[in-house]
Amino acid sequence: MTELDTFKRLKEMVLLKYQEHYPFFRGTWNSFSSQDIQNLIGLIEQECKQSISEKWIYTHLKPDINHKVPRKGMLDILAVFVGLSGWDELLFQYKKPDEEIPPSKIDFKMISGIALLAIMVLVGVWYLKFYEKADSGKQTIELKNEFTNQKIKNDEVKVLKVQGTAKQVLTVKDGQVHIDNSSGKNYNIEITSPFYKKKVINFVAAKVKDTLPAEVDLKPDDYAMMLKAFMLSDIKDWQTRKNQLNKILSDDLEVLIMLRDDLGAEYFNKREFSQKLTIPTSSLKRMKIIEIKSKDTGEIYFIRIKQ
Structure with a gap:
C-alpha cells in the first residue's frame, strides 16, 4: 500500500x-x-x-x-x-x-535467536504481571460508565485519596487510576465529576485483599449529560432544544464562564445562557464544563465553565 x-x-x-x-x-x-x-x-x-x-x-x-x-x-x-x-x-x-524481509533470505540462526528472545520477553511479562498481582501495596481501578460500559474520559473525572485531613489528587489515564496501598492506613477514594454521580470507596488496611474493586461503574447524571450534548451538537429543532433546556435548567440558574489568561469571568442567567446554547459557534464547542450543581429534583442551578 x-x-x-x-x-x-x-x-x-x-x-x-x-x-x-x-x-x-x-x-x-x-x-x-x-x-x-x-x-x-x-x-x-x-x-x-x-x-x-x-x-x-x-x-x-x-x-x-x-x-x-x-x-x-x-x-x-x-x-x-x-x-x-x-x-x-x-x-x-x-x-x-x-x-518485508523475504523468508528465503532469513538465516535459521536468526529465527532461532528471535524465537528465544520472544520467549524470554513473554516469560518476563508474565512474571511482572504475577508480581504486580502479588504486590498488595498497589492496585489499579478502571472507571466506566455504568450504562455504556465505556471508559470514563480522563478530563471528565477527578479522583481524590482522602486520608484523615490530607487529600491527594490521583492521575487518571486511559480511564484508569493507580493507587498505592503501602501506607497501611485506612483511607477513602472520592470520585467526582460534573457528569457523573459522586462515588466514595472505603479502603480498610486490615482487610487489604479485595478491599478495592478492579472496576468502578459511575452513574451518569442525565441532565448534565444532556447539557454536554447540547453544547457539542448541532441544532436540528430550535423549539425542542429550548423546551428541553427549560426543563433541565433551574429558573434561578447561575452560569460562570471563566475567561482565559485570568481575565475574570462572565455571568449568565438562565435566559442568557439558553440563548447562547441555541446559537452554535466553534467557541461554544471548545468550552469545557468543570462544575455542575443540581437540586434534589435534578434541575441544574449552577454551572462553571472554562474557555
Whole structure:
C-alpha cells in the first residue's frame, strides 16, 4: 500500500471517529458541510490540543482524490485523533509486502535467536504481571460508565485519596487510576465529576485483599449529560432544544464562564445562557464544563465553565 493509499485510509478513519461524536452524520467527505468542518476542528482541539485550519480540511480531506500526501506534522495530528501514536504507526500497519524481509533470505540462526528472545520477553511479562498481582501495596481501578460500559474520559473525572485531613489528587489515564496501598492506613477514594454521580470507596488496611474493586461503574447524571450534548451538537429543532433546556435548567440558574489568561469571568442567567446554547459557534464547542450543581429534583442551578 502506497502512502497515498494509507492517507486515504486515514481519511476514512477520521470520518468514523467524527461519527462517534456525531452519530447522526452518515455522509462522506463530499457531503461534509461547513458546520461539520467547524465541529471537527473543535473535536481535534479538544482531543489532541492541536489546531487544524478550515482551509487545510478543504484542501486535503474534502477532495476524492489526493495527488500528494500532506506534511507529516498534520498527519500526526489526525493519526493521534483516531487513536494512534502518529502517522508512522499507520504506515507500519499498511506497509507494502515487498518491504518485508523475504523468508528465503532469513538465516535459521536468526529465527532461532528471535524465537528465544520472544520467549524470554513473554516469560518476563508474565512474571511482572504475577508480581504486580502479588504486590498488595498497589492496585489499579478502571472507571466506566455504568450504562455504556465505556471508559470514563480522563478530563471528565477527578479522583481524590482522602486520608484523615490530607487529600491527594490521583492521575487518571486511559480511564484508569493507580493507587498505592503501602501506607497501611485506612483511607477513602472520592470520585467526582460534573457528569457523573459522586462515588466514595472505603479502603480498610486490615482487610487489604479485595478491599478495592478492579472496576468502578459511575452513574451518569442525565441532565448534565444532556447539557454536554447540547453544547457539542448541532441544532436540528430550535423549539425542542429550548423546551428541553427549560426543563433541565433551574429558573434561578447561575452560569460562570471563566475567561482565559485570568481575565475574570462572565455571568449568565438562565435566559442568557439558553440563548447562547441555541446559537452554535466553534467557541461554544471548545468550552469545557468543570462544575455542575443540581437540586434534589435534578434541575441544574449552577454551572462553571472554562474557555
